[in-house]
Amino acid sequence: MRKSTPTKEKLLDSARNLFWTRGYSNVSVRQITKAAGVDVALVSRYFGSKQGLFEATLAEIPPWEALAADPQDLLGAAVESFSHPFDPEADQANAFTMLLANIIDPEMGDRIKDMVQQGLVAPLSKKIGGARAEERAAMLLAALFGMALMRKNFQVNALAGASKAEIEAQIRHLAAAALGFEG
Amino acid sequence: MRKSTPTKEKLLDSARNLFWTRGYSNVSVRQITKAAGVDVALVSRYFGSKQGLFEATLAEIPPWEALAADPQDLLGAAVESFSHPFDPEADQANAFTMLLANIIDPEMGDRIKDMVQQGLVAPLSKKIGGARAEERAAMLLAALFGMALMRKNFQVNALAGASKAEIEAQIRHLAAAALGFEG
DNA sequence: CCTAGATGTCAACAATCGTTGACTCGGGCA
DNA sequence: TGCCCGAGTCAACGATTGTTGACATCTAGG
Numbered sequence: 001m002r003k004s005t006p007t008k009e010k011l012l013d014s015a016r017n018l019f020w021t022r023g024y025s026n027v028s029v030r031q032i033t034k035a036a037g038v039d040v041a042l043v044s045r046y047f048g049s050k051q052g053l054f055e056a057t058l059a060e061i062p063p064w065e066a067l068a069a070d071p072q073d074l075l076g077a078a079v080e081s082f083s084h085p086f087d088p089e090a091d092q093a094n095a096f097t098m099l100l101a102n103i104i105d106p107e108m109g110d111r112i113k114d115m116v117q118q119g120l121v122a123p124l125s126k127k128i129g130g131a132r133a134e135e136r137a138a139m140l141l142a143a144l145f146g147m148a149l150m151r152k153n154f155q156v157n158a159l160a161g162a163s164k165a166e167i168e169a170q171i172r173h174l175a176a177a178a179l180g181f182e183g
Numbered sequence: 184m185r186k187s188t189p190t191k192e193k194l195l196d197s198a199r200n201l202f203w204t205r206g207y208s209n210v211s212v213r214q215i216t217k218a219a220g221v222d223v224a225l226v227s228r229y230f231g232s233k234q235g236l237f238e239a240t241l242a243e244i245p246p247w248e249a250l251a252a253d254p255q256d257l258l259g260a261a262v263e264s265f266s267h268p269f270d271p272e273a274d275q276a277n278a279f280t281m282l283l284a285n286i287i288d289p290e291m292g293d294r295i296k297d298m299v300q301q302g303l304v305a306p307l308s309k310k311i312g313g314a315r316a317e318e319r320a321a322m323l324l325a326a327l328f329g330m331a332l333m334r335k336n337f338q339v340n341a342l343a344g345a346s347k348a349e350i351e352a353q354i355r356h357l358a359a360a361a362l363g364f365e366g
Numbered sequence: 367c368c369t370a371g372a373t374g375t376c377a378a379c380a381a382t383c384g385t386t387g388a389c390t391c392g393g394g395c396a
Numbered sequence: 397t398g399c400c401c402g403a404g405t406c407a408a409c410g411a412t413t414g415t416t417g418a419c420a421t422c423t424a425g426g
Contacts, residue, residue, distance in 0.1 A: 022287060022289055023287050025208070025209055026208055026209075026287065026288065026289050099337075100287070100332075101287050103332075103336045103337060104205065104206050104209065104283070104284050104287065104336070105209065106205055106209050112337075113337055113338055116337045116339065117337070117339065117340070121339050121340075121341070125341070134340070134341035135341045135342070135345075135353065137341070138333050138339045138341045138342050139330070139333075139353055139356075139357060141329075141333060141339075142326070142329030142330045142332065142333045142357065143325070143326065143329055143357060144329070145329050145332055145333070146324075146325030146326055146327070146328050146329025146330075146332070147322070147325045147329075149283075149286075149325065149328055149329070149332070150321050150322075150324060150325045150328070153286045153287070154282075154286060154295075154296055154299045154300070155296055156299070156300065156304050156321045156324075157300070157304075157317070158304070158308070158317035158318050158320070158321045159318070159321050162318075166366075169366060170318065170322055170364060173322075173360060173361075173364050174322060174325065174326060174357065174360055174361060174364075176360075177356060177357055177359075177360030178356075178357060181353060181356050181357075183349075183352060
């Protein structure tokens with residue numbers, strides 16, 4: 001019997017590529033199915049709806065590496081996980097660009113806010129601990145997201161052309177300042 | 184003779200409010216005209232097209248205050264201009280959220296990239312001057328955009344509830360680190 | 367007053383959106 | 397071999413999109 005699994009995989013791949021870079025509302029199911037070389041109706045069949053397909057791409061996201069790292073090496077782990085957001089192969093890192101691409105979305109904005117608050121800010125501030133933990137967590141994420149934004153979305157020349165070592169030094173500099181905030 | 188000016192103003196106001204927060208493609212002309220209490224057809228009449236209306240809202244943006252400030256007080260001016268992005272009345276500051284809301288847009292993304300590169304990164308790095316000016320400019324903007332993102336878009340609790348003085352201290356801390364980057 | 371031109375209204379257009387149901391096709395099982 | 401059910405195809409639906417042209421309305425200038 002023919003298997004539906006490869007078709008679902010093709011749909012998921014296309015959906016992830018498009019949803020995560022252009023945002024939910026800016027992508028049509030026909031674009032996705034066309035890119036996947038698959039019929040439009042199969043989205044409803046296998047994922048229920050466009051929303052269901054998007055939700056399926058979210059279900060694949062692994063927890064952020066830095067949250068599992070040694071607390072003393074939090075900075076290193078955070079920087080490391082952001083040194084390859086610029087490697088198009090790195091799915092985990094691209095999850096952050098997914099948040100940037102969908103936070104504005106009229107249908108998914110609230111969903112994204114929850115993911116950031118509960119999946120990033122809350123566990124990160126718990127890991128940081130001590131005084132002003134939540135502020136430091138938010139500032140660290142601000143630094144990381146800001147650098148990702150400049151590089152991937154705004155494609156600023158000075159950063160987009162930099163080597164991994166250079167970009168890592170820059171991110172570490174900003175991130176260290178965020179963690180060192182004392183008010 | 185009846186004046187069309189107030190109608191154009193109402194359209195521009197609605198358009199700015201919606202385009203700048205939800206992004207170009209996520210807003211329909213009918214939403215805008217309904218909010219403005221005006222007929223749909225008047226968009227085509229007075230601004231040519233939806234794109235023309237969006238472009239008209241961009242034409243109103245004044246240059247960034249910090250770019251005109253005393254070079255020695257660049258940090259203070261940059262921080263100051265970002266202490267009220269959180270005041271809904273401050274149009275200038277909201278221009279930054281407009282960039283965040285539209286960078287993802289499939290139709291306007293390239294336009295926004297140009298605005299950031301030519302309107303922010305280039306003049307800012309010229310003002311900073313010296314070694315690594317462009318990197319520092321990009322990092323400063325990353326810090327500012329990151330903080331705006333955390334507060335306005337992700338609405339992280341720790342920042343969204345902070346007073347102006349607190350948020351100013353946080354932004355200054357990150358921004359100073361960005362400007363102090365030496366590689 | 368009365369007309370010309372600007373202002374505003376209304377309905378419709380073609381295109382695209384997400385979704386649905388009826389249909390054909392294909393291969394494992396009895 | 398023949399049946400059956402899941403996989404895949406196709407056309408259509410109602411809704412919404414941006415845009416247009418014909419029409420009504422109003423006011424300034426002759």
